Amino acid sequence: MxxxxxxxxxxxxxxxxxxxxxxxxxxxxxxxxxxxxxxxxxxxxxxxxxxxxxxxxxxxxxxxxxxxxKEKGAPLDAPVTSDSFYVLGEGGRIRMPNALMPPLMSNHGNYVVSMxxxxxxxxxxxxxxxxxxxxxxxxxxxxxxxxxxxxxxxxxxxxxxxxxxxxxxxxxxxxxxxxxxxxxxxxxxxxxxxxxxxxxxxxxDVQKYGLGMKELWEVAPEKHQPGKVVHTMGWPLGKNAGGGSFIYHLAEPGQVYVGFVVHLGYKNPYVNPYLSFQQFKHHPMVADLLAGGKRVAYGARAISEGGFQSMxxxxxxxxxxxxxxxxxxxxxxxxxxxxxxxxxxxxxxxxxxxxxxxxxxxxxxxxxxxxxxxxxxxxxxRVRNVKPLWSRYGLTASMVAGGADMWLNHARLTLFGTLGHGKTDAEATEPAEKHQAIEYPKPDGTLSFDRLTNVAYSFTNHEEAQPSHLKLRDPNVPVDVNLPRYAGPSARYCPAGVYEFVEEGGATRFQINFQNCVHCKTCDIKDPLQNIVWTVPQGGDGPNYPNM
Incomplete structure (x- = not known):
């Protein structure tokens, strides 16, 4: 050529x-x-x-x-006014006292912003x-x-x-x-x-990642508290995956960010991070905030989580x-x-x-x-051991050990030296035969939404008459390997509904709906055989996030 x-x-x-x-x-x-x-x-x-x-x-x-x-008008208009952290159960919550949190966790002096x-x-x-x-x-x-x-x-x-x-x-x-x-x-x-x-x-060390998903909501004026910051861990992820949520109240009247992060080192290929996010919004604490409000925008992106040792x-x-x-x-x-x-x-x-x-x-x-x-x-x-502790020992043990290590690091000491991460997120995925399928509640269209409906609120657009920017190293792997061995996890880990296994004439075909892609890169990270490669589409294509 x-x-x-x-x-x-x-x-x-x-x-x-x-x-x-x-x-x-x-x-x-x-x-x-x-x-x-x-x-x-x-x-x-x-x-x-x-x-x-x-x-x-x-x-x-x-x-x-x-x-x-400040004098030049930077859009930092919502200084943090309150900062709370909860561990959720399906119907309840336990607030962690701020006094127990390491000093570095305090949000005093920070701002809720649209980046x-x-x-x-x-x-x-x-x-x-x-x-x-x-x-x-x-x-x-x-x-x-x-x-x-x-x-x-x-x-x-x-x-x-x-x-x-x-x-x-x-x-x-x-x-x-x-x-x-x-x-x-x-x-x-x-x-x-x-x-x-x-x-x-x-x-x-290997790099580790999370998938962050976020919606912008307009809530009832009486529920809006500019500068309020809430973080949660626990339900609905349980033992299936690590992660947590955030709820941030912006300066703009009624505007609230509701977000959810799932660590991509999970083993069970039946985990669906997007549906976990939608399920989370039905917790009484969150549902009460969102009741009567409306979702304005949606988006998703991967987050680097390996930290100091993975640089x-x-x-x-x-x-x-x-x-x-x-x-x-x-x-x-x-x-x-x-x-x-x-x-x-x-x-x-x-x-x-x-x-x-x-x-x-x-x-x-x-x-x-x-x-x-x-x-x-x-x-x-000073926080280098929090992620590997969570990956090894789960939520409760890592909160105790990780919290202790952060307190000691504040005094320039450490319990653990520097811990390693072990497997990549792709390698962490185990065969489907080792796990049970997970039944997620169907989105109700009021608090929770199906993926394709939400993707429309990312204002994503790709010119269809271009090559797909999502490349397969081997086009046979999705159907011949990933489907029988891992139950086709790409149909679940993608937060935009890009990947489908379609039945046609008695055969299964792998379909890539690249037009839906919100450029989160999860597929490039989590595909078990690292068979999907994310590249750039034509310039200007992709999401068009407002105030996100």
Whole structure:
């Protein structure tokens, strides 16, 4: 096949992804040197369209980046006013006293935010500094110069469903930089390639993940308490999977986030994370809040949960990984945006210094070291054992042991050293014959909803006349292996109804409804044989999250 000719544009720094990490890096670069040329490429239709996060924001990253953010009108309008944690049973609840919680778990001084709106505001600050931001530009390939990453290919459009070049084909452009910063979020397609190419995870533990699902509700005015934060664990997951929920009250009148996280290391292939989320909303505590309200939006995304021991090296020849591309979520705090911003700031400082010294395309090893030894590493290191304890011993034992370890880490001590995670989430999936099918209540259409109805509230759109961005390494595996051995788990773990096993003429066919995809990446993570590969669709396609 003939090589595709593309135009090229040169910048000092190319940033892939307009999330908190990428935008923070771009802003810091221009703060340090206004003459640097910086471009940010975003696959969503606009900045914020693909941003999905809880979120209670620790402003430490914003304080470091834009100290006068309040005066500049940052959308942090709901300071946390109350903070409670419950363990749920099917019909009841037990509140954990705040005094027993390790100090790092406190949300005092934090804000309930829409990270999509925070990123839209950050983009305005970046553009005021003359950062170029191009939404609708999916980055599909790396551009190599020998052994270093020299740029990315962005904006390719017009391939036919079979991958051939169509009549209106646009080859996209090569955006080249002295440094390339990958801020794609969890399980980014280019980040995966870079990690594999350079063996960046050779000395790291396996990465672990959760699936986070979230709905935006408008509730009755008398039930709305701006700044109220509630977290739960327990029902309805029980022993089938780890996870928990969050309920955050925004500043906007009546608006509440209701979210649910399921750890993807579960063994039973019959687990359906989405239906667990819908079941959760029928708990009396939640049902009372939502009664008479309406769901406004829905979304889902994977969450990196491996923590400190699962961080790959974050620097490679010609570039760096930022934010969730490294895996910087503090799992017990349910926070990663502050660390994402701090990683962008640190990367910018190291890249600018290298450019000023004429070191184009070097490995910025100092940045990778700073992530581990600086504020990000300190934040993650003190909670490093919470996730492996939960995976090994379940909810009750891990709450006791993990809580004790966090208290000791607060005093710079530890009970356990550094525990390992063991298997990947894909490897953790066991054959169906070892487990019983799980009967979930049917959604009632008032508090709980079927997947396809909810996907419509993610405002997802994909041009159908393009290749599916969900690739199968072996098209025979779903029907020949995953269905008989694992009872076809992709039909359950996907929160958007992308995967189906369809009976036709006495045979079973595996169907991929890529148009439904909300870009959560769960399939790329949880498929037992790692047979599904998530890649980017055409730029601008995917969810269009409002106020999420």
């Amino acid at each position: 003939a090589e595709i000719e593309r135009e090229a544009m040169d910048y000092d720094v190319v940033v892939v992804g307009a999330g908190p990490a990428g935008l923070s890096a771009a802003i810091r670069l221009k703060q340090l040197d206004p003459d640097l040329s910086v471009v940010v490429l975003e696959k969503g239709s606009e900045v914020g369209a693909h941003i999905l996060s809880g979120a209670v924001l620790d402003p430490v990253g914003l304080d470091a980046l834009i100290p006068d953010w 999509g709106n925070v990123c839209r505001w950050l983009a305005e600050q970046a553009e005021a500094l003359e950062v170029e931001i191009f939404p609708g530009m999916a980055c599909s390939e790396l551009v190599m110069d020998g052994d270093r990453v020299a740029g990315v290919v962005a904006g390719e459009f017009g391939r036919e469903p079979d991958g051939t070049i169509g009549e209106g084909y646009e080859p996209g452009m090569e955006l080249r930089g002295k440094y390339v910063m990958l801020a794609e979020g969890v399980r980014g397609s280019l980040s995966k390639q870079v990690i594999a190419r350079y063996g960046l995870d050779a000395d790291a 790959p090296e974050a620097a490679f020849p010609g570039g760096v990984l930022l934010g969730c591309s490294v895996g910087l979520v503090n799992v017990p705090r349910i926070k990663g945006n502050h660390n994402a911003m701090l990683s962008g700031i640190a990367a910018a400082e190291h890249a600018r210094a290298a450019i000023a010294e004429g070191r184009e395309g070097d490995v910025l090893s100092g940045y990778s070291d700073e992530l581990r030894t600086g504020p990000v590493g300190r934040d993650l290191k």
